[in-house]
Amino acid sequence: MTRPAIAIDLGGSHAKIAVVQVDKLLAAHEVSLDSAEKLRPALDVFAQAVRELLAELHLNAADCQGVALGFCGLADARIGRVVSTNKKYEDAPSIDFRAWSQQEFELPFAIENDARMALLGEQHVGAARGCDNVVMITLGTGIGGAAMIEGKLLRGKHAQAGCLGGHLPAKVGGRPCTCGAIGCLEAEASGWALPYIAREWDGFAHSDLAKCETINFRALFELAAAGDRIAEEILQHCLNVWATGAVGLIHAYDPERIVIGGGVMRRADVILPYIQNYVNAHAWTPWGKVEIVAAQLGNDAGLFGATPLLTGIV
Ligand SMILES: [Zn+2]
Numbered sequence: 001m002t003r004p005a006i007a008i009d010l011g012g013s014h015a016k017i018a019v020v021q022v023d024k025l026l027a028a029h030e031v032s033l034d035s036a037e038k039l040r041p042a043l044d045v046f047a048q049a050v051r052e053l054l055a056e057l058h059l060n061a062a063d064c065q066g067v068a069l070g071f072c073g074l075a076d077a078r079i080g081r082v083v084s085t086n087k088k089y090e091d092a093p094s095i096d097f098r099a100w101s102q103q104e105f106e107l108p109f110a111i112e113n114d115a116r117m118a119l120l121g122e123q124h125v126g127a128a129r130g131c132d133n134v135v136m137i138t139l140g141t142g143i144g145g146a147a148m149i150e151g152k153l154l155r156g157k158h159a160q161a162g163c164l165g166g167h168l169p170a171k172v173g174g175r176p177c178t179c180g181a182i183g184c185l186e187a188e189a190s191g192w193a194l195p196y197i198a199r200e201w202d203g204f205a206h207s208d209l210a211k212c213e214t215i216n217f218r219a220l221f222e223l224a225a226a227g228d229r230i231a232e233e234i235l236q237h238c239l240n241v242w243a244t245g246a247v248g249l250i251h252a253y254d255p256e257r258i259v260i261g262g263g264v265m266r267r268a269d270v271i272l273p274y275i276q277n278y279v280n281a282h283a284w285t286p287w288g289k290v291e292i293v294a295a296q297l298g299n300d301a302g303l304f305g306a307t308p309l310l311t312g313i314v
Pocket of ligand 1: 166167168177178179180181182184186187
């Protein structure tokens with residue numbers, strides 16, 4: 001019987017602390033955080049939350065296999081540390097998490113980038129179960145990614161391999177991206193970029209998008225469905241960017257399946273068939289067709305990555 005795992009999923013504005021066992025979320029607690037603040041004081045909050053969850057479940061720390069942290073930046077699982085934080089929790093690279101876990105719970109500790117944790121979760125008990133060659137993309141405010149090849153999570157020398165799928169260049173002469181590159185998937189079709197894309201679109205002033213208080217994908221899908229020509233054009237652009245990115249990821253990583261998650265996937269009914277058809281027509285996969293599927297675990301995917309990460313099967 002697999003022992004329960006303590007899982008912490010750290011995002012830019014909140015953390016979810018949970019005890020998971022294979023495909024079951026035994027208990028969870030969410031806390032709000034400010035990513036501009038230091039992470040070190042938050043570890044005390046996490047430790048307290050873990051103790052409360054264990055008490056609620058009548059478990060001791062010794063009953064668990066370890067503590068796993070999914071981090072919203074580059075982390076190196078091999079050394080158990082954060083490598084780079086991109087303006088979030090800037091003290092994180094200086095923290096010795098293994099020592100913290102040992103001191104608080106006398107348990108082993110594992111850390112991984114949050115997108116890789118989500119892929120691990122989906123591969124362990126979600127949409128990629130039984131599939132050893134898989135790429136995951138999350139479409140949201142940004143675009144995240146991770147890749148697994150022959151059952152091994154792709155990490156690379158600097159712990160950034162496979163993580164930067166959202167920063168694959170998709171358009172020559174495209175929009176500047178926050179990462180320093182130009183025409184990235186993120187810069188061309190993500191939540192943060194959408195208002196800029198829309199306002200610069202030819203004919204924007206005549207679109208109902210111009211009347212929206214917030215230009216987001218929900219509004220874009222609704223207006224496109226209602227026949228707003230500019231919204232249709234922009235949506236078509238975004239679908240093409242995502243589909244182009246999917247082909248790039250297939251050619252780079254040779255997956256059998258691409259799992260797509262993130263908030264934009266509320267319209268999976270439009271997105272999945274579009275990308276599947278595009279990939280069928282344009283990806284070079286003489287062995288067959290790459291399946292394009294929706295993520296199944298939602299925001300909890302990273303928590304379910306704790307068990308395979310700690311088990312060391314990846
Ligand atoms: Zn970029």
